[in-house]
Amino acid sequence: MSSVSAVAPLRQESRLRSLADFYWTTIRLAVVEQFQYRAATYMYILGMVAEPVIYLVVWSTIADQSGGSVNGLTAGQFAAYYIVWTLVRTMNIVFTPYGWEWRIREGQLSGQLLRPLHPIHYDIAFFAGGKIPWLLYYLPIAGVLAIIFDPTFDVRPAELAVFAVAIWGAYLIRTFNQTAVGLVTFWTTRVGALFSLYSVLELLLSGRLVPLSLMPGWVQSIAWVLPFRWTFYFPIEALVGNLSDAQLLAGLGMQVLWMLIGIGVFSLVWRHAIRRYTAVGN
Numbered sequence: 536m537s538s539v540s541a542v543a544p545l546r547q548e549s550r551l552r553s554l555a556d557f558y559w560t561t562i563r564l565a566v567v568e569q570f571q572y573r574a575a576t577y578m579y580i581l582g583m584v585a586e587p588v589i590y591l592v593v594w595s596t597i598a599d600q601s602g603g604s605v606n607g608l609t610a611g612q613f614a615a616y617y618i619v620w621t622l623v624r625t626m627n628i629v630f631t632p633y634g635w636e637w638r639i640r641e642g643q644l645s646g647q648l649l650r651p652l653h654p655i656h657y658d659i660a661f662f663a664g665g666k667i668p669w670l671l672y673y674l675p676i677a678g679v680l681a682i683i684f685d686p687t688f689d690v691r692p693a694e695l696a697v698f699a700v701a702i703w704g705a706y707l708i709r710t711f712n713q714t715a716v717g718l719v720t721f722w723t724t725r726v727g728a729l730f731s732l733y734s735v736l737e738l739l740l741s742g743r744l745v746p747l748s749l750m751p752g753w754v755q756s757i758a759w760v761l762p763f764r765w766t767f768y769f770p771i772e773a774l775v776g777n778l779s780d781a782q783l784l785a786g787l788g789m790q791v792l793w794m795l796i797g798i799g800v801f802s803l804v805w806r807h808a809i810r811r812y813t814a815v816g817n
Contacts, residue, residue: 557652558660565664577672584621584676590744591617591684606749611687615775616746618680623770624743625669626702629710630658632717632730639720644812655801659710666706686775694773697783701770704790709766711797718801721808736761742768762793 569576594617595610603609608616638644638654647654680686716733720726738744740754741763747755758764769786772778778786 554652554656557656558663561657561660562664562667565661566667569665569668573668573672576668580625580669580672580676583624584680587617587620587624588680590620591680594745595684608746608748609687611685612775613746614680614684615686615688616771618677618684618686619771619774620743620767621680622670622673622677623702623705623767625673626666627705627709627766628665628669629662629706629713630717632713632720632726632733635714635717635720636726639812648809648812653805655710655714658714659707662710663706688775689777690774693780693783694778697787698770698774700787701773701790704787704794705766705770708762708790708793708797711794711801712762715797715801715804718804718808721811737763737766740764741766742771762797765790765793 591614594605594608594613598605598608598610598613605613635644638647644654647657713730713733716730717726719729740747740758740761742758747758747764747768750758758768765786769790773783773786
């Protein structure tokens with residue numbers, strides 16, 4: 536009996552080591568792949584920058600024409616918000632729900648199910664690795680935006696530390712949320728309608744379209760209890776806002792809560808979805 540109990544921790548340690556090796560190898564492959572296709576990756580990042588630059592120009596112009604600020608936000612603060620927005624958006628890229636349609640239609644999921652690890656481990660590791668070159672590509676763009684729009688920054692070490700954690704928390708929350716949406720493909724051949732609704736809600740309630748401080752109070756209340764705020768607005772405000780230490784810790788706590796909820800919802804949907812899977816492909 537004692538020998539069996541001694542073997543169990545060794546097996547657990549071996550599984551953890553194998554999982555860590557898988558993540559490390561996949562992250563390295565993602566980095567190599569993104570550097571291999573530098574031009575395509577850079578054009579993709581430039582395309583994403585277009586959206587916040589439009590918001591930035593609009594709100595900076597409104598601030599200038601409104602006596603220098605809108606609800607207390609100056610043009611420099613808007614610039615800081617949307618420049619950090621571009622970084623958070625880049626770090627928030629995850630596997631799209633549309634990808635599950637492709638996996639099932641092309642028969643890719645059948646091969647992935649034969650592997651010892653759940654497909655979501657590959658998605659998390661691969662997109663996490665891709666963010667390393669994306670971040671390097673983003674820095675010159677951020678520098679140019681800073682020169683053009685003159686952002687106002689006043690960052691404390693605690694804010695910088697929380698931001699560094701929060702952008703990864705946001706990444707994991709979006710990963711599990713969008714994967715749960717993608718799993719709806721097991722019940723229908725098209726997930727587009729549901730994902731469009733999800734995207735609209737995220738656009739309005741995450742601070743992606745406009746800082747939540749400019750939204751009506753009831754919208755801010757709704758946003759507080761939904762996951763979208765904690766994937767965009769909180770990481771941005773952690774760096775450019777004037778949040779107290781208590782607010783920073785509360786935000787991290789909400790991110791942990793939504794990660795646990797996301798994992799729970801994803802696990803529940805997966806158990807029911809996989810029972811409906813029928814292998815297809817060429």
